[in-house]
Amino acid sequence: MTTLLELSEGQSGFIHKLAMDRFLIQRLHAMGLKHGKKITVLRKARFKGPFHVMIDTTELMIREHEASLIHINTTPL
Helix, strand or coil, rough: CCEEEHCCCEEEEEEEEEEEHHHHHHHHHHHHCCCCEEEEEEEEEECCCCCCEEECEEEEEEEEHHHHHHHECCCCC
């Protein structure tokens, strides 16, 4: 198991766990980041900038810190 931070541009994975406080988990759930969802890294900004990701048809920007707290499986759950 890896984290979203470790995926390269163009790689996908399935969300296994959100390892953060419940308030941030609730916010990310509202944006579609839920257990079992496929997430694709579209672009990583330089100099520790945000990650541009896609979940279903929704595109989001996620800070590097939050990306390090999203655990990913490369195979469907």
